[in-house]
Each structure stands twice: as C-alpha cells, then as structure tokens.
Amino acid sequence: MDKKDNVCVCHKVSLGKLDSFIQRENPTVASQLSQCLDAGTSCGWCxxxxxxxxxxxxxxxxxxLGVDSEKYLExxxxxxxxK
Ligand code: FES
Incomplete structure (x- = not known):
C-alpha cells in the first residue's frame, strides 16, 4: 500500500495523511487516529x-502497511x- 492509498476507505483517509497526523500529534492511543478526518468511525474495517x-x-x-491495495479494497x- 502506498502513501496515497486510503486506509480508511469510508472517510478517504490515506496512509500518507495518517502518517502526517501521527508525526504531528504523536497520539498515545490508537483511537486518537479517529481525530484524523474521522478515520475508523464508520464501517470499522480499517x-x-x-x-x-x-x-x-x-x-x-x-x-x-504491507498489503496490496487492490486486495485491501476487495x-x-x-x-x-x-455486515
Ligand atoms: S474503512 Fe474506515 S471506517 Fe470504513
């Protein structure tokens, strides 16, 4: 998966956006990643x-993320x- 690929497909949050958020905000718990454009707050897949x-x-x-982006979406x- 490349930086431009969406990890959270529901909210179109790319790996690159999450990386920037993490570097900037230094979240202490994973749930704080939801503050990055609502990542993870809809279907829950990501x-x-x-x-x-x-x-x-x-x-x-x-x-x-060492996953193929096509397979990730499938x-x-x-x-x-x-669901
Ligand atoms: S893919 Fe992230 S909440 Fe659906």
Missing amino acids: IPFLKKIHKQHLEGNPIQ RRKVYVKK
Whole structure:
C-alpha cells in the first residue's frame, strides 16, 4: 500500500495523511487516529490497520502497511457486505 492509498476507505483517509497526523500529534492511543478526518468511525474495517500503524509508531518504526491495495479494497467490500 502506498502513501496515497486510503486506509480508511469510508472517510478517504490515506496512509500518507495518517502518517502526517501521527508525526504531528504523536497520539498515545490508537483511537486518537479517529481525530484524523474521522478515520475508523464508520464501517470499522480499517480499525485493525489503524491499530497496526499506531503500534508501528509507538515502536519507533516507519508507518507502512504491507498489503496490496487492490486486495485491501476487495476484502473490505466482502467485510461491508457481511455486515
Ligand atoms: S474503512 Fe474506515 S471506517 Fe470504513
């Protein structure tokens, strides 16, 4: 997944936007990422991924998601249908 790809598809919040937010705000808990354009506040699909990037931040690692963006979107579609 690239910086331009949306992690939160519902609110169109890209990995790059989340990275900037994290660097700027230094959130102490993952739920604070919702303050970045409401990421994670609708279908809930992205929440595990938001937690993952927050953990990377706490551990001092670069923010990245090693998932294929096409597959990410396909899996989200299935998730949303099942809800
Ligand atoms: S993809 Fe983030 S709340 Fe739906």
